[in-house]
Amino acid sequence: MSKDIKIKKGLDIKLVGVAEKTTENAIISNFYSIRPEDFHSIIPKLVAKEGSKVKAGETLFYNKDNEEMKFVSPVSGEVTEVVRGPRRRIDAIKITADKEQTFVDHGKFDTNATAEKIKAHLLASGCWAFIKQRPYDVVAKADSTPRAIFISGYASAPLAADLDYTLAGKEAELQAAVTALSKLTEGGVHVSVGKNSSSPLSGLSNAIIHQVSGPHPSGNVGTLINKVGPVNKGETVWTVSAQDLVIIGELLITGKFNAERIIALAGSSVKKPRYFKTKIGSEISTMIYDNGVEKDGNDRFISGNVLSGKQVGADGHLDYYSNVISVIPEGDDYEFFGWNKPVFDKVSTSRALTFSWMNPNKKYELDTNTNGEHRAFVLTGNYEEVFPLDIYPLQILKACMYQDLDEMEALGMYEVAPEDFALTEFICVSKQPHQKIIREGLDLMLKEIG
Known part of the structure; x- marks a missing residue:
């Protein structure tokens, strides 16, 4: 029922570049990358060392707090590099894939x-x-x-x-x-x-x-x-x-861990947006350049959707949870007196000099320009118009910023995630990073309350 x-x-937000419902096999990626940062709060303990051979579904690392929680390779091949950051933090595990894939048999269940x-x-x-x-x-x-x-x-x-x-x-x-x-x-x-x-x-x-x-x-x-x-x-x-x-x-x-995934390649910078069959952690270059994305173009590549995805380089990799690669123009140009004239080519919830409300079915070609600078919160009441949860969005954002755990609890912090605030961030006239604020608030609660 x-x-x-x-x-x-x-x-x-209707954008140009929706993927056409046809699926192709992506060029087989030679290199794959798994980033422990995709698994938020996990402290990885490395099992597969540089130079070791792994099968698809074989353990790369486990959770330090629970050794039974394994994180496995999406492909069989050789671990060619373990990229480390400050304090020898594991930033990425890079794997060179075999031509013929072999799998760990976990057994039918x-x-x-x-x-x-x-x-x-x-x-x-x-x-x-x-x-x-x-x-x-x-x-x-x-x-x-x-x-x-x-x-x-x-x-x-x-x-x-x-x-x-x-x-x-x-x-x-x-x-x-x-x-x-x-x-x-x-x-x-x-x-x-x-x-x-x-x-x-x-x-x-x-x-x-x-x-x-x-x-x-x-x-x-x-x-x-x-x-x-x-x-x-x-x-x-x-x-x-x-x-x-x-x-x-x-x-x-x-019994096989098959990391195969159907990915939508979408966005106004893609001439032939469509779906591709690939695997977790694959190179995005195996999909983007054969579909009209200019190699010398000024574009932003996003693993995930345009509101809550992660920015990656043209030589980057698909992250662990995404099923879309978005490619849109980089917004590093500015309009002269853009704040003081009618706007017909942008989406806005306001009716002050903007007209997207008159064309609800129009598709827009937006870039990454924030159309303004970071400033203190302005009380407009706009957040509530796009926020369907029974939570006060502005108040919970402020509670996160001044780190009041009691107030964060009372306002409903236990049920939210950063993506729930992607729309309020999009329409924010103050250009505040709402998703980052919520993520830092959740991390604080996890540390202090657990």
Whole structure:
């Protein structure tokens, strides 16, 4: 049985460069990179040394706080470099892939096994990395029991990959993963899909299906959590991305950790936006330059969507959780008297000299220019217009900035993640880095409260 969730507050940002629904195999990447920073709060202890050979699904490092939590290689090959930062921090593990791939056999698994056996299998095989928790938006603690598990199967962010398309034909893997995860909680597995969509997630058993509609961030898992059951002090919920269910399910069915992922290459700087089949950690150059992205162009490459993704170089790698590469113009030019004339080519929630509200279906070609400078918060009331959670966004941001833990708790910090504030950051007239502020606030709470 499905339950409807309709979001009224939010903002759809329609951009030029949505990926066409055709899939190609990306050029096989020779080099892969895994960055421990993708797994926030994890302190890695290296297992695979430079020069060692690894199979796909073999352990690269484990969590210092829980040795059973493994993080594995997406491909077989040779560990050619361990990039270190200050205090010998591990910044990246680089792997040169074999021409013929070999896999660690983790063994086929009965999804009806006990919760403890399922948990141990996911930890040992590297699939635990795909399970995050709230509070704190970090890799889930293995010794906790979630009140419920939440999965968003609807992507509403600008230029996001269409999950109905990328998950098509993966019903068996999705069902295996959801069946296993349902054993780990008594509160059920809540899955959101687009209203009236043909999502492969719609027919899952052992799941509670919610049909969502409305503007972005209706597709954020944080919105689903807030509307179904907000996280209170002392409670924990887990989240899993729909794309990662496929990897978990395939591991349970076949015993192989297959890091294959369908990626949307999108953005106004891409002449032929489309989907590619590649693997976690691959070089993005294997996809971007054959599709009309100019090598000498002044563009920004983003692993993830344009609101909450990570900036990478043209020689960078796909991060562990993303299923889209966004390429948009770099906004390092400035308009003379841009603040003092009518604006027709930008998105704005304000009607003062802006006219995007008159063309709700128009697609825009935006760049990364912030169109203003950093300044103190201005009380406009605009944040509440695009923020559908039952939380005061400005107040919680300020509480994070002056590090008042009691106030952060009272305002609902336990249920938020940085991506929930991507839209308020986009429309912020003060040009404050909302997502960075929330991330630092969550880190402080994790350190002080745990």
